[in-house]
Structure formats: structure tokens, C-alpha cells
Amino acid sequence: MNFYVMTLFPEMVSEGLHTSIMGRAMDAGIIRLETVNIRDYTLDKHRHTDDYPYGGGAGMVMSPEPIKRCYDAIMEKRNSEKKPRVIYLTPWGKVFDQNMAKELAEEEDLIFLCGHYEGVDERVLNEIVTDPVSIGDYVLSGGELPAMVMIDAVSRMVPGVLSNEESGMTESFENSLLEYPQYTRPEVWMEQKVPEVLLSGNHQKIAEWREERSIDRTLQYRPELMDKAVLSKKGGKYYRLRQKEAVGQEKE
Numbered sequence: 001m002n003f004y005v006m007t008l009f010p011e012m013v014s015e016g017l018h019t020s021i022m023g024r025a026m027d028a029g030i031i032r033l034e035t036v037n038i039r040d041y042t043l044d045k046h047r048h049t050d051d052y053p054y055g056g057g058a059g060m061v062m063s064p065e066p067i068k069r070c071y072d073a074i075m076e077k078r079n080s081e082k083k084p085r086v087i088y089l090t091p092w093g094k095v096f097d098q099n100m101a102k103e104l105a106e107e108e109d110l111i112f113l114c115g116h117y118e119g120v121d122e123r124v125l126n127e128i129v130t131d132p133v134s135i136g137d138y139v140l141s142g143g144e145l146p147a148m149v150m151i152d153a154v155s156r157m158v159p160g161v162l163s164n165e166e167s168g169m170t171e172s173f174e175n176s177l178l179e180y181p182q183y184t185r186p187e188v189w190m191e192q193k194v195p196e197v198l199l200s201g202n203h204q205k206i207a208e209w210r211e212e213r214s215i216d217r218t219l220q221y222r223p224e225l226m227d228k229a230v231l232s233k234k235g236g237k238y239y240r241l242r243q244k245e246a247v248g249q250e251k252e
């Protein structure tokens, strides 16, 4: 899978992503990352990429022409006829989640446009962007960190990126549940003991325990996810029990 990132800070993205799982996947050629400096596509001698906003107001706006020229250069380099999805990172976009990560992982190429300053001239967005995406309801200084967040999450869904395919299937948000608690050695740490069932070697009991703890955690931190949760028969029974308990507590 090929990621192209249009940015004013290419090193931030390439250096930030070339580590750990992502670095390995790039070295193995499973994913390819190309950062493209928008400033290289300016036409004036001062290499300006921004200008004052029409209508007044604070801050600067990224100019359309260098971005369009940068996009055209990427399009020329690609060896696919298919029009790629172009993601503009922006606080007003659709909020990114695990389902979107999975959907985007099916693409051959993805192009990201990182904004800066007050944002980007609307006309170039109209020309090239297919998906405006936000990583959450807060405002960052630039689109680089959001692009890195998305590339990391999408890459994990690309076959071969995770060494153990299973781990992607048991993480938080799979089946709309948060992940159960994890433990490693030592068995006792600061007087806290690893739950007995995890030492039992009984895989069925371990799976049941993990599903129940996932339900508990989801109920505690993200109860709204429970509506879409896919539960086993036993898990469903446990969830109904928890719901009854909650109703009982409300009445008391």
C-alpha cells in the first residue's frame, strides 16, 4: 500500500513513522510512505505557501496553487489509473475510527493533505479532496500528527504488517468492545496477583473471562459502544446480568 503525504514538514512525518512496526513494514516493502513538500511546488521566488484570508480575520490560509501542483506531481508518479482517495486532515471532517481504518486499508494508494495555519483555500479542497477527516474534537497546529495517526492505524489493518495477524483481531474496538486487561510476568507485582484463570491453561475459561472483562471495561468507559457489540451466548448472558444489576442499583 502506498501513502503519499502532502505537507510543509515532510521530515516530521517520515521520521515519526519510520519506527517499530511501521518501520519494519516499510523495510519489508508492505507499505510505502512518500512525503512531498508542498513548498517545492511554489512558483514565486520567496516560496510562499500561504496568504492573508479574504474577508479578514486572524491567521493565514494555505494557497491553492502549490497544493494543486504538488497533487499533480503525485498523480503523475503513480502507476495506477484509479483515482485515489485524497484525505484532508481537518477538525471539521468525519471523525476517524477503527471502521474507517479498515475500510481505507483496502485501498492501493492514499493521499493525505496536511493543513497548517488557519487552514486551506476551499477551492483546492473542492478540486482534489474526496474525504475530509478529523482525528477528534480538538484543534491541533497542523495535519501532520493526524496524518501519522491515520497512517499508523490504517497500516495495522494491512495484511502482513502485524507479525501476529491475531493481535489485530483482538484489540479494542473489534466487535465494538474495548480490550480486556493484559498481564505479563511477574505473577505478583506490588502485591497485585495476575488473575488465577489466566494461569489455568483452560483456553475456554480464559476466553470467557476476557470477554466479560471487555464488557465490564466497555460499560465503564464507553457504554455507547455496547449497542453494536457482538457477544457470544455466554457474553450476552453476562451483559444482561450487568444491565439488571445496574437497574437494581438505580432503584436503590
Ligand code: SAM
Pocket (backbone or CB within 6 Å): 088, 089, 090, 091, 092, 113, 114, 115, 116, 117, 118, 119, 120, 133, 134, 135, 136, 137, 138, 139, 140, 141, 142, 143, 144, 146
Ligand atoms: N481554523 C481551523 C478550524 O477552525 O477548523 C483549524 C486549523 S488548524 C490550526 C491547522 C491544521 O491542523 C488544519 O488545517 C488541519 O490540517 C490540522 N488539524 C487540526 N486539528 C485537527 C484535527 N482534530 N483533525 C485533523 N486535522 C487537524
